[in-house]
Amino acid sequence: MRRLLFAGLVLAVAGQQAATAQTTNSGTDKFAQLETMLPTPNSYRTASGAPGSDYWQQRADYDIKVTLDDAKQALTGRETITYTNLSPDALPYLWVQLDQNIFEKNSIANATQVGQLQDKMSFQSVDGMMSNFDGGFKIESVTGKDGRALHTVTNNTMMRVDLPAPLLPRQSVSFSVKWHYNITDQYKQGGRSGFEYFADDKNYLYEMAQFYPRMAVYSDNQGWQHKQFLGNGEFTLPFGDYKVSITAPADHIVGATGTLQNAAQVLTSTQQKRWEQAKSATKPVLIVSQDEAVKNESSRATGTKTWSFAAKNVRDFAWASSRKFIWDAMQIKQNGKPVMCMSYYPKEGNPLWGQYSTQVVAHTIKTYSKFTIPYAYPVAISVHGPVGGMEYPMLCFNGGRPEKDGTYSQQVKYGMISVIIHEVGHNFFPMIINSDERQWTWMDEGLNSFVQFLTEQEWERNYPSRRGEPRNIAAYMATADNLQSPIMINSESALQFGNNAYGKPATALNILRETVMGRELFDYAFKTYAQRWAYKHPTPADFFRTMEDASAVDLDWFWRGWFYTTEHTDIALESVKSYNASTRNPQVENARLQQQKAAAPQSITAQRNATDIPKTLVDEKPELKDFYNNYDPLAVTPADQQRYTAMLNGLTPEQQQRLNDSQSNFYELSLRNVGGLVMPVIVQMTYADNTQEIQTIPAEIWRKNNAQVTKVIVTKKPVISFVIDPFQQTADTDLSNNAFPRQPAASRFELFEQQRPQAPANPMQQSKTAASPMQKLEQKPGSSGN
Incomplete structure (x- = not known):
């Protein structure tokens, strides 16, 4: 075997490799596969992450009639639910969700609210503690198709409906429910729907959701999903x-999920003509203008109108109603199908809403369709009212209101655009790709926040996105472990809910797309997941498995670190050692050593001895000199040259060429995983000529030692500095240890003139300040003031 040795290098590299091979991690291997943690694949859900050949899901069809009482802010309703059992199981009872019951005084949600009393408390907070609001569904009756009462049991926000006989597979059952309830004041009771009262014109704006008893999900992976709504x-x-x-x-103008069925009965001829114009418009057309809405605010017309809507293959229904509504619309084509994009908003939303809302709706539908699946519903609606942001099929509620004079801040503008993108985007996650929100908030909020980030960046260059950029999540990930919870946690138990369920998973997906997988592989796999699970009920395992199945990228280490732990990214570049390959040519190598010797600084002792010791003993007595006084160990001898020639004769031409190549520079980088989260290592090298190069090292560099590794990098040009994660694309929480040589952190301080704090007025001063004008008049000069 012929060997090519590099002086000072081979031993270091070989030693590092041996140490790495022999080092084991304490605790769980971060590259261990997730198979033992994920559910076993079966004929319902396959190992690839796709629905299996026996996949099934239930169906619930609704016929609902409701009446809005604008005087009492109350709703009455009746519905017929037709439930189809497509499972292989016989069902003796059904579970129905009563989400309004969260507002009952004795609900679990109210009983488990935590809080503290402060020295100063707002009226709103005290009102909340002392509220006498009579909330929750008042169920009047539950009857079967034959009109007979069905036995029911209500457990907080869930109602069990006991069937006369078990519902067998492939059979359907119909039952009817009558109910009423008091609508919540959004600014007092909060929640995800309710009303806003406008004192100036004495009108109400209603955003109505969770307004009817709704079927719970019965699925192959967990049976009934009847966790209480908290x-x-x-x-x-x-x-x-x-x-x-x-x-x-x-x-009132009413907007809702689905398509309007009786436009001729509820719209004026002018409004119907404008609707037709909107179908071919390139910008929003006003169906109801601001002037018309303002006039309508004071109309107080008598009587009622009934608006009829129909929606196919949706998982929910919501609506909005007010005499204050301005209404605009613009139709777009998505995958060849028309989509009417619309907005409903009071005059208090202008000028922001008229300029942006419907355009944002259209942009969101187009962008999400590109990254997931084509939007297939006929309408997409944004409603402005008291709810800051909430989503339903084809319709969502959004905040963002300018000042009364029509001015607004940059934060309000982009906040409004972002919330519309986010809530309209929920049409895809989870309204179509229908994940279990009660259990896994991140599967709808996190995935949606990620595509929201992509959509924002396509709205405007350098859009100020809150979530998605890795640097924006670093501060959260650096917080103490007891202040965080893993992404894979029940929705009700998550700490720092916004960061946990929105920001961190959105950032994780962005890192997967930009750094771990690359855009091409990621986009294909993400779209595959959307296609596989559109109009179905995916689980986390289905998502994890599909992303790997469609990309051939092993991501178990990524899911484990980002989703199952609270570890963070902090990769430290602890040291860099520099080497050059030896040519083994004594002429070249000895000359290099001579240059190094000549360039080496004299010690302080040698410098001082040069003056303090004019002559040494050997200088005074030349007879003390021998061979070694004139010996130069770096002089090249004929024997040295003969050994070099013999060594060359034993090498192949390729090895001789490599040996004579003295231009390569070898650098050994010592890397430590301080934060615990294994991630790719992105290294930026700045060369002596000020050019730069980036190398991305896959996360698998940590597979044999999760804590510390060394990496050898070979360059043609000498490197003057190394920086880890120069573009902050891995959410590294400590940038101070990312550079070598170390770089001081730049900052600034402000100068100010120190002033003594002013002492508060004493009680006598306060009493004089607080004296009434009458008292001041009575205390004329010369009077005692008594």
Whole structure:
């Protein structure tokens, strides 16, 4: 075997490799596969992450009729639910969600609220503690198709409906429910729907959701999903068709999920013409103008109108109603199908809403369709009212309101655009790709926040996105472990809910796309997941498996670190050693050593001895000199040259060429995983000529030692500095240890003139300051003031 040795290098590299091979991690291997943690694949859900050949899901169809009482802010309703059992199981009872019951005084949500008393408290907070609001569904009756009462048991926000006989596979059952409830004041009771009262014109704006008893999901992976609604964990629902009739005051404008069925009965001829114009418009057309809405605010027309809507293959239904509504619309084509993009908003939303809302809706539908699946519903609606942001099929509620004079801050503008993108985007996650929100908030909020980030960046160059950029999540990930919880946690138990369920998973997906997988592999796999699970009920395992199945990238280490732990990224570049390959040519190598010797600085002792010791003993007595006084160990001898020639004769031409190549520079980088989260290592090298190069080292560099590794990098040009993660693309929480040589952190301080704090007025001063004008008049000069 012929060997090519590099002086000073081979021993270091070989030693490092041996140390790495022999080092084991304490605790769980971060590259261990997730197979033992994920559910076993079966004929319902395959190992590839796709629905299996026996996949099934239930169906619930609704026929709903509701009446809005604008005088009492109350709703009455009746519905017929047709439930189809497509499972292989016989069902003796059904579970129905009563989400409004969260507002009952004795609900679990109210009983488990935590808080503290402060020395100063707002009226709103005290009102919340002392509220006498009579909330929750008042169920009047639950009857079967034959009109007979069905036995029910209500457990907080869930109602069990006991069937006369078990519902067998492939069979359907219909039952009817009558109910009423008091609508919540959004600014007092909060929640995800309710009303806003406008004192100036004495009008109400209603955003109505969770307004009807709704079927719970029964699935192959968990049976009934009937975890109680406590506030954070949102809604898991089966798909079905809806027919909904909404009776509201005659002067109200109503917008809802689905398509309007009786436009001729509820719209004026002018409004119908404008609707037709909107179908071919390139910008929003006003169906109801601001002037018309302002006039309508004071109309107080008598009587009611009933608006009828129909929606197919949706998992929920929501609507909005007010005499204050301005209404605009613009139709776009998505995958060849028309989509009417619309907005409903009061005058208080202008000028922001008229300029941006419907355009944002259209942009969101187009962009999300590109990254997931084509939007297939006929409408997409944004409603402005009291709810800051909440999503339903084809319709969402959004905040963002300018000042009364029509001015607004940059934060309000982009906040409004972002919330519309986010809530309209929820049409895809989870309204179509129908994950279990009650259990896994991140599967709808996190995935949606990620595509929201992509959509924002396509709206405007350098859009100020809150979530998605890795640097924006670093501060959260650096917080103490007891202040965080893993992404894979029940929705109601998550700490720092926004960061946990929105920001961190959105950032994780962005890192996967930009750094770990690359855009091409990621986009294909992400789209595959959306296609596989559109109009179905995916689980986390289905997502994890699909992303790997469609990309051939082993991501178990990534899911484990980002989703199952609270570890963070902090990769430290602890040291860099520099080497050059020896040519073994004594002429070249000895000359290099001579240059190094000549360039080496004299020690302080040698410098001082040069003056303090004019002559040494050997200088005074030359007879003390011998061979070694004139010996130069770096002089090249004939024997040295003969050994070099013999060594060359033993090498191949390729090895001789490599040996004579003295231009390569070898650098040994010592890397430590301080934060515990294994990630790719992105290294930026700055060369002596000020040019730069980036090398991305896959995360698998940590597979044999999760804590510390060394990496050898070979360059043609000498490197003057190394920086880890120069573009902050891995959410590294400590940038101070990323550079070698170390770089001081740049900052600034402000100068100010120190002033003594002013002492508060004493009680006598305060009493004089607080004296009434009458008292001041009575205390004339010369009077005692008594």
